[in-house]
Amino acid sequence: xxxxxxxxxxxxxxxxxxxxxxxxxxxxxxxxxxxxxxxxxxxxxxxxxxxxxxxxxxxxxxxxxxxxxxxxxxxxxxxxxxxxxxxxxxxxxxxxxxxxxxxxxxxxxxxxxxxxxxxxxxxxxxxxxxxxxxxxxxxxxxxxxxxxxxx
Amino acid sequence: xxxxxxxxxxxxxxxxxxxxxxxxxxxxxxxxxxxxxxxxxxxxxxxxxxxxxxxxxxxxxxxxxxxxxxxxxxxxxxxxxxxxxxxxxxxxxxxxxxxxxxxxxxxxxxxxxxxxxxxxxxxxxxxxxxxxxxxxxxxxxxxxxxxxxxxxxxxxxxxxxxxxxxxxxxxxxxxxxxxxxxxxxxxxxxxxxxxxxxxxxxxxxxxxxxxxxxxxxxxxxxxx
Numbered sequence: 001x002x003x004x005x006x007x008x009x010x011x012x013x014x015x016x017x018x019x020x021x022x023x024x025x026x027x028x029x030x031x032x033x034x035x036x037x038x039x040x041x042x043x044x045x046x047x048x049x050x051x052x053x054x055x056x057x058x059x060x061x062x063x064x065x066x067x068x069x070x071x072x073x074x075x076x077x078x079x080x081x082x083x084x085x086x087x088x089x090x091x092x093x094x095x096x097x098x099x100x101x102x103x104x105x106x107x108x109x110x111x112x113x114x115x116x117x118x119x120x121x122x123x124x125x126x127x128x129x130x131x132x133x134x135x136x137x138x139x140x141x142x143x144x145x146x147x148x149x150x151x
Numbered sequence: 152x153x154x155x156x157x158x159x160x161x162x163x164x165x166x167x168x169x170x171x172x173x174x175x176x177x178x179x180x181x182x183x184x185x186x187x188x189x190x191x192x193x194x195x196x197x198x199x200x201x202x203x204x205x206x207x208x209x210x211x212x213x214x215x216x217x218x219x220x221x222x223x224x225x226x227x228x229x230x231x232x233x234x235x236x237x238x239x240x241x242x243x244x245x246x247x248x249x250x251x252x253x254x255x256x257x258x259x260x261x262x263x264x265x266x267x268x269x270x271x272x273x274x275x276x277x278x279x280x281x282x283x284x285x286x287x288x289x290x291x292x293x294x295x296x297x298x299x300x301x302x303x304x305x306x307x308x309x310x311x312x313x314x315x316x317x318x319x320x321x322x323x324x325x326x327x328x329x330x331x332x333x334x335x336x337x338x339x340x341x342x343x344x345x346x347x348x349x350x351x352x353x354x355x356x357x358x359x360x361x362x363x364x365x366x367x368x369x370x371x372x373x374x375x
Contacts, residue, residue, distance in 0.1 A: 017252055024249070028242040035234050035368075039227065042373035049215065049374075056369035063365045071245045071358045078183065081190045088194040092201040099209055 018076040027070045034063050170346040182348050189352040193359050200318065200363050207311045207370060217304035222374050224289050225312070226280070230372035233276050234364065240269030241361040248354045251347035256340065259350070263334045266357070270327045277320055284309070312371055319367060322360045329353050 038059045046052050069075040074082045168178055175181035211218045247262035288296035291313045295306035333353055336342065342350055 019245070019249060021246065021249065024242055024245050028238060031238045031241075032235060035231065035238065038369055038373065039231055042227075042369065049219070053374060056373055057366075060366050060369055064362050067241065067358050067362050067365070071241050071361075072355055077186075080187060084187070084190040084194055085197075088197045092197060092204075095198070095201055096205045096208060099205060100212075103209055103212065 018073070019070065023070065027066060030066060031063055034059055034066075168345055170348075178345055182351075185348050185352060186355075189355050193355060196322075196359060200315070203311065203315050203318070204366070204370075207315065210307050210311065211374075214302075214304035214307055217302040218308045219374060220302050221289075221305040221308035222371060224284070224287070225372050227372040229276055229280050230368050233273050234368045236269050236273050236276070237361045237364050240266050240273070241358050243269065244354045244357045248347065248351050251342045251350045252344055254344040256337070256343075259337050259342065260334065263330060263337060267327055267330045267334065270323055270330065273323055274320065274327075277316070277323075315367055316371070319360065319363055322363075326353070326357055326360055329356070 038056055041055050041059065042052065044052075046055060068085065074085065171178055171181060175184065243262045243265040247259055247266060250256075250258035250262055284290065288294075288298065289309050290296065290306075291310035292306055295309060297305070330353065333342075333349060336349070
């Protein structure tokens with residue numbers, strides 16, 4: 001690698017050259033193809049709504065990884081930049097995990113001393129949740145449901 | 152390394168790069184330091200959007216039917232068009248970095264212009280989407296005034312839609328401003344193979360904006 005020795009030249013600059021139009025063009029083609037696959041997959045019913053969401057997110061993650069490795073140069077970079085990014089994603093995962101585990105391990109996500117409306121009508125079924133205390137403008141044609149008394 | 156050695160080294164090249172700041176030993180070190188700083192900034196950006204993604208995930212879990220019904224108001228073709236526009240702009244951005252690395256001034260300017268063009272196209276498409284929703288009354292929270300058939304929690308979907316795509320749009324707009332600055336500087340010949348740090352760092356920012364859209368597109372336009 002003649003370029004390697006050159007980079008230690010006192011004239012500076014001389015970063016290792018990686019990538020190039022051919023590599024980036026291929027990456028763009030792959031990203032566009034994956035976009036088409038995402039759209040196609042959203043039109044197919046994979047059995048459950050969560051299966052479709054998971055498939056869409058897996059494809060999005062493949063795309064994001066490609067962008068990070070080639071366009072953001074993490075593939076060629078010093079590991080420290082990738083480690084910053086990876087640790088960010090780790091903390092994001094923690095951020096997501098705790099509220100998710102919390103709200104999924106209780107049938108009623110309202111605090112025990114909750115004084116607001118007991119439920120918010122949502123397609124006829126009682127809706128529990130964080131959003132239950134938002135004001136809802138009654139839609140014309142639908143009978144506004146008075147908030148039930150909470151004991 | 153003693154300070155004497157540094158001074159001796161410093162004196163040894165009379166013609167050191169004018170872009171080298173005095174507290175760095177060499178251009179490569181300066182470049183790598185700037186890049187670490189940019190990645191730390193990008194980490195804060197990921198967490199900024201992360202909060203909204205977490206909120207989206209939880210509320211979608213609470214109101215799956217309302218989210219599913221609300222997403223039909225978004226035109227997935229508009230979203231797909233914007234996805235393609237942003238992916239192409241990421242390509243032209245990385246080509247701008249490559250042009251600077253290979254000292255190709257003409258290609259650098261051309262790729263910066265193409266990136267700005269794609270970014271503006273994205274915002275124009277977004278404008279048409281937003282104005283359509285504004286006229287229908289598909290607005291966040293208390294401003295939701297859609298009169299057609301809908302489910303009660305649909306306003307939650309539009310709260311997240313406007314918050315997340317709005318914050319993303321602000322980032323695209325900020326990117327356009329920075330890219331225009333880079334274009335002006337590039338026309339003056341400020342960047343070359345030994346100094347292209349601003350191009351590279353803006354590229355990293357721009358790719359992150361693209362990366363966030365990669366998740367926004369299926370979450371808002373394609374949930375079924």
